[in-house]
Amino acid sequence: MKNENCIFCKIAAGEIPSATIYEDDDFRVILDIEPASKGHALILPKEHYANLYELPEELASKVLIVAKKVITSMTEIVGCDGYNVLQNNGEVAGQTVFHFHMHLIPRYKDDDVTIGWKPGKLTDVLKEQILSKMK
Ligand code: AMP
Ligand code: ZN
Numbered sequence: 068m069k070n071e072n073c074i075f076c077k078i079a080a081g082e083i084p085s086a087t088i089y090e091d092d093d094f095r096v097i098l099d100i101e102p103a104s105k106g107h108a109l110i111l112p113k114e115h116y117a118n119l120y121e122l123p124e125e126l127a128s129k130v131l132i133v134a135k136k137v138i139t140s141m142t143e144i145v146g147c148d149g150y151n152v153l154q155n156n157g158e159v160a161g162q163t164v165f166h167f168h169m170h171l172i173p174r175y176k177d178d179d180v181t182i183g184w185k186p187g188k189l190t191d192v193l194k195e196q197i198l199s200k201m202k
Contacts, residue, residue, distance in 0.1 A: 073115055075168060076166060079094075079113045094112055094129070094130070095113060096133065104173050105173060106147060109170060110130055114126075116167045117167065119167060134169060134171060138173075148174060148176050150172065152170070153182065
């Protein structure tokens with residue numbers, strides 16, 4: 068399943084050139100064009116799924132294996148000190164390209180990458196609200 072208007076479908080299919088650092092039957096991993104840090108990469112499934120909700124379980128389970136492979140070799144190449152692995156779903160969550168992708172962002176001591184939130188408070192009411200519905 069491809070989406071005619073999706074740039075990541077075209078990149079994943081090799082129709083648009085990209086800096087590919089890993090490829091298998093299901094995924095292409097490319098360097099991000101506007102990297103947060105040296106080595107920032109994106110895992111793209113070759114089929115079009117807008118987000119994690121749509122991604123089939125089989126691919127969802129494979130994507131973290133690809134992430135592990137790539138961050139392990141990239142760490143050796145760029146000599147980073149840590150990694151953020153993150154994935155945005157929906158505009159409100161910062162997603163700008165609506166073809167599932169996972170960000171692999173190398174972190175360096177004293178870099179200026181900002182990924183964060185203001186810690187809130189897990190109140191008893193909130194905890195109960197969620198736990199009672201999840202059980
Ligand atoms: P998100 O905000 O999670 O949807 O992330 C989209 C990411 O795709 C951003 O980090 C962009 O820099 C990156 N991006 C957009 N277009 C391209 C492209 N043609 N090649 C590589 N990365 C891209
Ligand atoms: Zn797509």
